[in-house]
Amino acid sequence: MPASALEGIDESTWVDVIQKMDEVYSQLIDDEIELEKKNAELEQSQQFIFSVLSAMSDVLLVCNERGVIEETNAALCELVGRTDAELHGTSLYELLADPLSVERARTVLGNTNPARRGEGLELNLFDAQRQSVPVDANCTPRVAASGRRVGTVFVARPTAEIKRAYHELRSAHEALKRAQQQLLHSEKMASLGRLVAGVAHELNNPISFVLGNVHALSRYSNRLRAYLAAVHAGEPAEQLQALRGKLRIDHILDDLPSLIEGTLEGAQRTADIVNSLKRFSAMDxxxxxxxxxxxxxxxxxxxxxxxxxxxxxxxxxxxxxxxxxxxxxxxxxxxxxxxxxxxxxxxxxxxxxxxxxxxxxxxxxxxxxxxxxxxxxxxxxxxxxxxxxxxxxxxxxxxxxxxxxxxxxxxxxxxxxxxxxxxxxxxxxxxxxxxxxx
Ligand SMILES: Nc1ncnc2c1ncn2[C@@H]1O[C@H](COP(=O)(O)OP(=O)(O)OP(=O)(O)O)[C@@H](O)[C@H]1O
Ligand SMILES: [Mg+2]
Structure with missing residues (x-):
């Protein structure tokens, strides 16, 4: 500044100018600090969003209304075997493995009045090995602050895993059912076994009783037959008398009624048991x-x-x-x-x-x-x-x-x-x- 120009400016004016400059400078510093704080906050929230997206096990894909990919997450990158940078700017349709999936995605993107709560969609994506992977996708419209629809958010889950888990569950359920049936069967067999053992035990008594008596009756009948043969042969009375004593015919005759009665009783008891068992059967x-x-x-x-x-x-x-x-x-x-x-x-x-x-x-x-x-x-x-x-x-x-x-x-x-x-x-x-x- 030429000295002539500064002439006439008194000292107080200089102090004012310097003070103003100070104020502006300190305002600048404050603004800078505020900006840095905001920047740090922004970075933090970006980092937060990134970590959330990376932690998602479901596949995430955001595209604009023409299907150009704008955002992905780690699960999608891993599934399709491409990095976020590689995917950015490419078309969603390149990831779809068959014409039907392309058509479905096109219908969703072309929908001018999409449901806000999104709609379910079955798609097939190419994985890293260019194999088709079925996913269950939910497509929600992405809306700008102005309320205009600017794209679509796809959140998808590979269904092969779910199907496998379902099959495992199903076969575990089948195995459980078989085990239960077996258990029921063995329980039935055990009850049947107890019943049969009980019946055998109950029948054993009268049957062995009858059997013993019938054996005795058979021996007695042999002796009676021998005695009757002697009688029919007209043997002399003394010999018959001697034979009668030897074969203990009188003892047989005394014993017969109780033997027959006992046999009848045993048989009757067997019949009673069988009759009782018959009543176990269901009524018509x-x-x-x-x-x-x-x-x-x-x-x-x-x-x-x-x-x-x-x-x-x-x-x-x-x-x-x-x-x-x-x-x-x-x-x-x-x-x-x-x-x-x-x-x-x-x-x-x-x-x-x-x-x-x-x-x-x-x-x-x-x-x-x-x-x-x-x-x-x-x-x-x-x-x-x-x-x-x-x-x-x-x-x-x-x-x-x-x-x-x-x-x-x-x-x-x-x-x-x-x-x-x-x-x-x-x-x-x-x-x-x-x-x-x-
Ligand atoms: N009114 C009762 N008072 C006391 N004990 C009883 C009575 N009724 C049944 N019982 C008991 O229950 C048991 C089983 O009865 P259940 O009628 O099945 O067989 P039971 O009478 O022994 O033989 P069954 O009826 O075949 O001739 C009896 O032996 C008895 O010990
Ligand atoms: Mg009784």
Whole structure:
């Protein structure tokens, strides 16, 4: 500045200028600092977005409305075997492995009114080895701040992996089902085994009894035949007498009735067991008819009285009809089994006033029958076994242990439940529940 120009400017003006310059400079520094801060923040958020995109296991592809790739993520680069830089600016259609995928992508990009929530699409991409990889894509429109659609965002997941996982799951499920069936089968076989063992055990007794008797009868018949031959041959009386003694004919004659009776009894017991087993089989659904439970109870009480004069007091009041669907005969058998057990229990207990009672009630769509006795009740350790086939606490020859298990099966076939408990003041209580006929 020429000295003449500076003339006339006093010192205070200079101070003002220098102050202004200072202010401008410090403003500049502040702006610079602010800019750097903003820049760092921008970089940080870019880094954040990049890390999120890289962490995504799903494939991400962003393209403009013409299908030119603008953004990718690591999963896509890895899948197609190309870098982000290589993909940038190239066409999305180059990555599609077949004409159908190209057509689908074209339809999505060409849609002028796309759904904001995106739409699902099955596409085939080329992988690094130019093999076709099926992916399940979701395409969402990318909208600029102005609200105009500027492109599409594809998020896709290779389905081969999912399909493989699904197949593995399916075969694991199949294997599990097979294992379950096997388990069920072996459980059935085990129950059958227990039943067969029980039957064999039960039958063994009377059969060996019958067998022993028949062997004896066969020996006796040989001796009788020898004696009869001598008689028919007209042997002299003394010789016959001697032979009679030698062959122990009198002993045979004494023994015969009990041998025959025992054989008959054994055979009868075998027949009883077989008959009981027969009743295990399911009832024919066509045999079901409406049955009044009152009638069944009446008949069961009548028949129990026929066997041996009951020495217990029977308490029961017939009420209004209690209609159930089923077989009157089988239900009567259940009641007779229960009554017989109650009679046995009270008799064994030896109380003076032996009492058996039946009470019925209707609860919702069911009829409930309570059969109580004042016998000794059932030992706690036996409670869970009384319905098992061949479980009995009665002496040999008295009970087969089939009564309750058969009754249980019958009630089950009638759509009902048979259960047992002990009453508080001793004695057993059986509860028979049956659905009422409609
Ligand atoms: N009212 C009852 N009181 C006490 N115990 C009972 C009663 N009813 C059944 N039990 C017990 O349950 C067992 C099994 O009964 P279940 O009717 O199945 O066979 P069982 O009476 O022994 O022989 P079966 O009925 O074949 O002649 C009986 O041996 C007895 O121990
Ligand atoms: Mg019984």
């Amino acid at each position: 659904p066509e045999d079901r008819i409406p049955v009044d439970l009152n009638e069944v109870i009446k008949r069961a009480i009548h028949w129990i009285g026929k066997g041996a004069v009951p020495d217990f007091e029977m308490r029961w009041q017939p009420g209004p009809p209690l209609m159930v669907m089923g077989s009157a005969g089988q239900l009567q058998q259940v009641l007779m089994n229960l009554l017989q057990n109650a009679q046995d229990a009270t008799a064994a207990h030896g109380k003076a006033d032996k009492l058996v009672s039946i009470e019925t009630e209707v609860v919702e769509n069911c009829v409930r029958l309570h059969l109580r006795d004042n016998g000794p009740g059932i030992a706690p350790e036996h409670l869970s076994h009384v319905f098992d086939p061949f479980f009995t606490t009665k002496p040999v020859g008295k009970g087969t242990g089939l009564g309750l298990s058969i009754s249980y099966g019958i009630v089950e076939h009638h759509g009902g439940v048979l259960s047992v408990c002990n009453q508080i003041d001793a004695g057993a209580e059986f509860l028979l529940e049956l659905p009422l006929a409609h």
